[in-house]
Amino acid sequence: MKEELDTPAVLIDMDIVKENIQAYQKYCNGIGINLRPHIKTHKIPELAKLQLNEGAVGITCQKISEAEAIISEGGISDILITYNIIGQKKLMALKKLSKRANIAVVADSVYCLEGLSRAFEDSKKKLRVLVECDTGANRCGVISPSAALKLAKVISSNNNLIFGGLMTYPPISEPEKVNSFLAEAKDLIEKNGIKVETISIGGSPDMWKVKKIPIANEYRIGTYIFNDRSLLHRGVCKERDCALTVLATVVSTPTDYRAIVDAGSKVLTSDLFGLEDYGRVLSKPHLKICQLTEEHGTIISENPTGLKIGQQLKIIPNHACVVTNMLDSVIFVANEMPIKHQKVIARGKVW
């Protein structure tokens, strides 16, 4: 692929991708926890397969339609969908999908379980369901170990469902709280004669602190494959570990202290994640992307920017997972050379 790269473009450095996958798989192997990468970050089956080949036990999807797109490419057969599946159309799609792969889902309410049960009533295969727990992140999930027990009982006494264990998206930097919630829930449930097979936790910010939640036996994580500026800022990775960059061109230099690039909120997104600006310009720490409009990024600097119109810049975005979602395709790079345009296969799969 020798063509001039038009901008804005999302570049994926495959050398760094492979290093990231290997390094974290090695870490998980070392502490004896299963790794189940979340494909929401890349939405590309080829990358999911790299993760599986390195030792991941399966993948995580956030939506049935994403799982469908990934499965359709072949070669992937074990998927946890970490979402309450609600509504007739989604339930029917889930049932259909479960014939093509080993699918497990999560639930945090009797309402959700009743729907799942009805959908699998006449199915030969039972559906594996994990109970989602809110261990402090204030997202979905039952808010107490006793509520987890209640749902575990509903699942294990249901003919169409199998109790698969517990799942949570832990709050950042509160491992003790998470461990004690999950340990208490496991204990309660097992005292009731129900085996808690999987305890699945996850999250990129605490990816190197998994040992602090020893009750868990599965880790779900998305961003680690690319890393991004929010993880860089938290000290979770180094700049050289960032595999995804947005290539942009300077299109205007209204003053010596301001330049405009052709990457705005429709590529970089408005995700700030607690940061003050919209990305880090590689090798140019003096530049600040202070504002995004839809198709423009404004770069300012206390000293002259030194930027020229036509010049291309690489930007590490604040949040990699939402950037891949903005484009129909990304560009794979190896040995610092673009090697192919890659469709973001599971993008645009709304439900």
Next chain:
Amino acid sequence: MKEELDTPAVLIDMDIVKENIQAYQKYCNGIGINLRPHIKTHKIPELAKLQLNEGAVGITCQKISEAEAIISEGGISDILITYNIIGQKKLMALKKLSKRANIAVVADSVYCLEGLSRAFEDSKKKLRVLVECDTGANRCGVISPSAALKLAKVISSNNNLIFGGLMTYPPISEPEKVNSFLAEAKDLIEKNGIKVETISIGGSPDMWKVKKIPIANEYRIGTYIFNDRSLLHRGVCKERDCALTVLATVVSTPTDYRAIVDAGSKVLTSDLFGLEDYGRVLSKPHLKICQLTEEHGTIISENPTGLKIGQQLKIIPNHACVVTNMLDSVIFVANEMPIKHQKVIARGKVW
């Protein structure tokens, strides 16, 4: 179309769309200014045609690839691309496109003009170029009337280009400043024997205050076709004028005071526009969408939310233009009934 609507989905109320188009066209007719709607908001040729049929003089696009997608659907022939076109591939695409429609572009540098000139060197048709002015919004544009004159001279003395006039995206609520910049630039340029045909301004926040910039003769505007929560918050429209809503389903109610819907930042986006939360839930002013993760929206309330799992809600997003960009298709609604799935034809046109 009688199917159950799956969520998240973007609904476009065509009755409101038509009222919005008519009302603003009437306003522009009343004050004698040309209307050139920006299709970045909807990216759908069918809606652009409604705008043209009502009296718009042409459309605005932000990217060549968007213009290409719109033109390919037929019936649209007058397009202003409000972007500095930089780089060989884009210039060649622009040249090709200019054979299929009346295309004008903007420029704010000699660098940009040189590229445009080279691209149109052997073209039968000259390219119309407006000089972009930074009248205070700190985006692209020359920062002084004298710099505008300089570029107007370069354009009008170039064999491949035609000077089309001045263009700016004005700062919000500073009409006097904008008018005086543009009046001074026009005066300077015309004193040099160069006619300033078009003076194009725009922007939704000040859409009802156009008379305060009497020097302008063209208005570009995108959001008015749908309106959104940011305009609602500014008092520019009423809730009943909001044509675009995100349909979401409650998927979890962890407590009486918290509910989770299936619309997160991959549908509503993280655009805050100075607001504190991520959208307005229709008919439920007590609810606050306090947090978005990628596929979940967290709704909280001081009193019990009253929400049930499975319940569908309509949300007015903070910024309509970025929401249509998240999905491959939207759903047109008329008489409060869904009538068709409509592809967002110019979405994903990166450059």
